[in-house]
Amino acid sequence: MTKALTLADVNVTIKGSHILQGVNFEVEAGVVTGLLGRNGVGKSTTLRSIVGLVPRVGSIKLFEQEISGLKTHEVIRAGVAFVPEDREIFSTLTVLENLKLAERDKNPDYDTVYNLFPELLKRKSQRAGTLSGGQQQMVAVARALLNKTKLLLVDEPTKGLAPKLVTEVADALEVAAQATTILLVEQNLPLIKRIAKNIIVMDQGVVVHSGVPTELENPEFAKQMLGVSGGSH
Amino acid sequence: MEIFITLFITGFGLGALYFLVASGLSLIYGLMGVLNFAHGAFLTAGAYATWYFTTSIRADGSLSSYVISLFIAGVVGALFAVATEQILIKYLYDRHIDQALVTVGLGFVATSAYLGWFGSDPLIVLPPTQLYNTVQIGDAFVGIDRFLYIGVAALVLIANFLMMRYTRIGLIIRAGVENRSMVTALGIDVRKAFTFVFFIGGFAAGLGGALATTYASGVGPTLGDAFLIYAFITVVIGGMGSVPGTAIAAIVVGTTQVLVNYYVQGLGDFVVVMLLALVLLVRPQGLLGKVAH
Amino acid sequence: MNLLPGKYRYVPVLAMVFFGVAAFTPILNEPGLQQTFAVAFLFAALALTYDLLLGFTGLLSFGHALYYAAGAYGAAYAMARWDWGIIPAGIFAMVFATLIALFTGATALRVKGIAFAMVTLAFAEAGHVIAVLNMWGLSNGDQTLQLNFDSVPDFFLGVNNTRNLYLLALVTLILIYVAVWWLTQSSMGRVLQALRDNEERVSVLGLKPFNFKLIAFVLAGVMAAFVGVIAVIVTNNANPVMGSTQTTISLLLMVILGGIATRWGAVIGGLIYVVLSQRLTTLDTQGALSGLPEWIGGPMSEPAFILGVIFILVVMFSPGGIAGALYRLRMKFGSSVK
């Protein structure tokens, strides 16, 4: 298996609290990997450490390249796209300006983006701050799909969305997955079962399990690992 | 009524000068979180450049020499500002208090260097004779230089607007003011934008310095410091990071100051600082700005 | 943070004793030098009160000079216009400054960070404007408000008595030092430092951060006013520069130069600042810089130039100032010996 991403002994300390305490895992290239865990165990911090938005120590490899010493914009330019947990779209900019800002390639792929989210084409001159939560999430995902990437990091893209929008976002991720590797933080277990090939489970700042989504069928496992009854959906 | 018109336009002109200083301060703060106490020194540098050019290089007192000197003053201010960012600010990345402290130190150093080079007495800068004319509005006569300040500030405001709206660097600045770390998370090296805002902020301050030599009939070492305090007040009232907010606040501050000072000498300065306190307490983020952090 | 380990604790005491005794020996016998040091002691005391805000409470104020000036003008006014003696005039000045500090502090503390710095700057600037322009005839403007010589005892008057002024300033510094030391060691001081480090944690304990910060703000203001009263006696006037932003900025320089939140760092910063700025000027008038080319000699003859450069270097390369540098040296030295 080719490894798109390898974390070895990654530690993050913010304002004196030791949040990641030696995180180790590998992400298989070309597929979707789910990163799971209870609230507050450090999933978002893990993604943020990969792109250098929090100070981190340890080794982070993107394919063969060591990226733990790079600045955030350098990590992104090395071929990573990041969809943060709270969307973090620019609310004073229009939809189109949000997308323009994210352009890196010579020929950004607006076709794919507008095919997946026709709504964004319709609303391209609207200020992003006035979009609904779901539409804002589309902008956040679209920003990541404009350029060719080696690795896509997505943090809870379906949080707070209506079921129909959840499906739309899932479709988008599936399309993206045909061309890139995805590491997906998600609480929605049916979604994980639908699109992920592998899962990684974190607890209290470390990885406690690596496996496959079918393990989530077992209610005991889901309860023990995630504190939820994931099998009964 | 005549006196009111004269005072109002004079105040408006002073506000235009405040705007030239404050627009750069506001952008630098909005984007980088740096409160730049050295900004007054950029202005003074521009003012001395004007003095030097119009007395030693082209001392013909012509309008064209004056216009060229405005441009040169802008460039001098911009170069000073870029050097400040590259030599001092850059290495204190994300140490906001230290960045502010370094600019305090630089302002201190610059003022005393000017003192050592040029002496404490103001050097006289004579504007071209055309600027001594007055314009009649109704029954009131207003010095034509007031309109020059307003015109230059308006040009800067428009250029700023076009740059912000239609260029990529403008897009990056607007986004960066809102959420800097997300800009980097889109693969953009936001530090280039830092250098750029110092450049345009320094240019506007240098221009302001050149015009201030006309407003104050000369330049002394502390010319910029005098403007800096009111520019700070303007920025905070207008809202950090908002150039339109800064423009509105500059007019409010300039006209209030001049009008009230006419009736009670000094009271205008007093009223303006009280206005600042009031605005901050009612609306801590300023008129149009993001929440100050 | 306390950088003085137990065995060095007596160093400040020794230093004060030294300065006291020195005034009676040839080392510090000359009135000019004594006057310089008297002013230096007062600025060191003022820097200490500023450190109480900046270092021990985490409040960056750009208006601290206002309370210093309020103390000076309050006392000078009561003496000059009402013929009050120095003691009642001093008490009046401190009450006056307390009221101003209460009002301005309670207003400014409603906002945080840079906004707080700006509001304090604005209030101080308002005071400065009153003083400069002699509004309502209060201040005498640039003419300065002169000390009424009938209001102070004779032994504080005249060049022959400079040593007494020197000692008065030294005692003032010691008093302020002890007061700040006591305050920062007290349980309130510990709350203030906790506030500086993490405000939320303090609010969780049910303490109101606002109240504590206001108390610190007013206490620092009152102590600055006290220094202002003494300054009128030592320098014979109250003048607008006392309330200028420039004065607050020089306090900031002193505290950062010496080392923040260490108490004696502020004292050293204040002493070095004043003595250097006065002696560097002398250096120039003696022609020590005449060999240098004009473009560098000019600025070098301005003490503020050199102080500013040192300040920038300290901020960039030696966070913690002189105190921090000494501390690091000692750590390095200590560990290499072991």
Ligand SMILES: Nc1ncnc2c1ncn2[C@@H]1O[C@H](COP(=O)(O)OP(=O)(O)OP(=O)(O)O)[C@@H](O)[C@H]1O
């Ligand atoms: N900037 C910060 N300052 C202090 N603590 C932080 C910071 N960022 C994260 N933490 C703490 O680190 C821990 C992990 O946070 P993180 O956001 O990574 O969790 P998460 O697994 O993504 O949780 P969730 O599922 O709720 O999104 C939490 O306890 C959080 O409070």
Ligand SMILES: [Mg+2]
């Ligand atoms: Mg999270």
